[in-house]
Amino acid sequence: MMPDMARFVYNSLIVILVFNTAISLYGILARPSLVKKLIALTIFSDSLNSFAILVGYRLCKGFEQPVPPIVTRIPPTQEHISKLIATAVDPLPQALVLTAIVISLAVLAFLAALTLRIYYVSGTTDARSLALMRARAAVEGE
């Protein structure tokens, strides 16, 4: 790909991610349905994860044509190693994202199970009706 084209795609990705984050935050805070809140939550965390991946992609620091962080010539020469260091993609954000995805999977599985439980107990997943039911409920003991 031509460098200018790559830069354009990169910059539009950042704009898209910002929009994505804003829309998903609206979904989490303003949508009444718990299921939609959960979907918005996954979009939110995935947008942030994609952002982390973009941070590792060298274009954001002004490098051109990043390459995978793998030594392909064995044994490598000194010149080869310094070129790799200068142009390779940073693998650390990918490791961070992998961890973050696993954690958010666990949280999401729990929240989905909780939503299902709420549906069994109350017959609704609408946050407004749940708030109403809550307001009507009396103070209980243990």
Added chain:
Amino acid sequence: MDLEALVIASMPLVLAGAAFALPMIRLAIRSKEFFDLYAVFWTGIAAIVTSYTVIKVWNIGKPLLYTLGGWPPPLGIVYEIDLVGAVLAALTAIVIFLATVYSAWFAYRFEKRVAWYYTLILLLEAGLLGCMYTGDIFNLFVMIEVTALASYALVAFYRDRLIALEASIKYGIIGAAATSVYFLAVVILYLSYGTLNMADLTLRAHELTTLLGTKLGTEVYTLALSSTIALALSLWTFMYLAAIFPNHFWLPDAHPEAPTPISAILSGVVVNVGIYATLRFFYTIFSPGSVLSTVTIGSLALSLRDFILYVAMILGAITCILGALLMVVQRDVKRLLAYSTISHMGLIFMGLAICLDTVAEPIRVLALAAVVFHTINHAFGKSLLFLSAGVFIDITGTRDMERWREMKGVGGDRIAFSGMVTGSLHLLGVPPLGGFFSKLMLMQAFIASGKPWLALVLVAASAIALIAYIKLITSAAPLISAPQTTKRSPLAILTIVILIALCVAPGIAYVAGYVIPALQKIASLTASTHGVRAYIEAALHAAEVLTP
């Protein structure tokens, strides 16, 4: 490798292992007594190890560093335990141990699910100790998630009660979004500084050099702006965890709906994660003299760091007053105590925000000492109040204080009542008890830093809270006029008596003159320039030793 450091650093992992072994043990053993003993054993071990850590770090006088897997610091994850972290971890472990002992009595009402209950408690403790011990900002994110997930599940523990489920999902959805925001802050910090290690980050933010000795290429102005964004985002998450206005809305729903020992843990120690993380970011990583202090906002004549701290200070003051006001109108005893937690968190945040660039170093040390002392006092006082209230809830079968007044002949427990009175006076700040002295120290810090209006907020909030505590005590008082009819539980009484002693002891130690020198040492090892340097030196030393 130092064997003691290995034992200390493996504590979070050991507890997580103990937690995950429990569901499997449950397949073979089904006796409640066994699960009680199992949980008390592991939380007891954690309490002993974390208390020993305090003594060890106290004796060596600099942060204790453990490198996981033997990787040299900027590359691998490290546990870096300084005195404040060690003290807060020991506080966490002691409160959780006492709440677990209390649970051995309290859990009779959900005997069939008790294994899951202890699994979650052990997991929660693993996450909390990890938060206090870690020296890596991404590891902090992981540990916050572990803590948060265990807390959501414990809030929803009464799974047939809609209110508990609703409170948990509200806490959980916004909480998951909040921790994701912290993840974004971590990524931004990594983008600007190229490291995740706290000591390395501190060095880079102060002297623009890395632990490996190379210079940072980025401009100071760019670094300051990106750090401001990252700091604002992470502070939002920490304020959610510590329930600071406007992120306080989940706490009064979530904390009361959990089983009572869990309410004591959540209100006493889980909210401390937000305080500890804020403290780490403002007192160590971006302590005065970092890039944040070099860029000023022209029209306000404030550095960026001071601007963020002023925001935190004002939000803390609003939280303090708001919590006290809403506390007065509650009927539900546990909800009243939850609002008291919000009020105290606001107070502690006001104390944390004193570490401005314009404030002299001895006053910053005093403020941190006061914050640590008040956190300790609040944790013991709040868990004492929740556990004593739990005894009354067990006797009357309701959390509604209006109905307590009508139940004259039911009979109450005198020791639980004295626990309730001691806890109320302690948190209110009545002289011989510890709470008075920590509020006094906070007040001294406010006035010495030239912010007397914060001292005014403290006094006003205490005065408003007085009404609520009087309401609490007068509602419980008619119950004990008759002798107790229900069976008295020795375990519950034992924990309440220990907690009463832990509320009285700091006050006596303060009068005897032991507290101030100890707190000075704890705080100056973190808040002074020398302390920040020691934090970096520990990592530098490990990097030198481990690099071939």
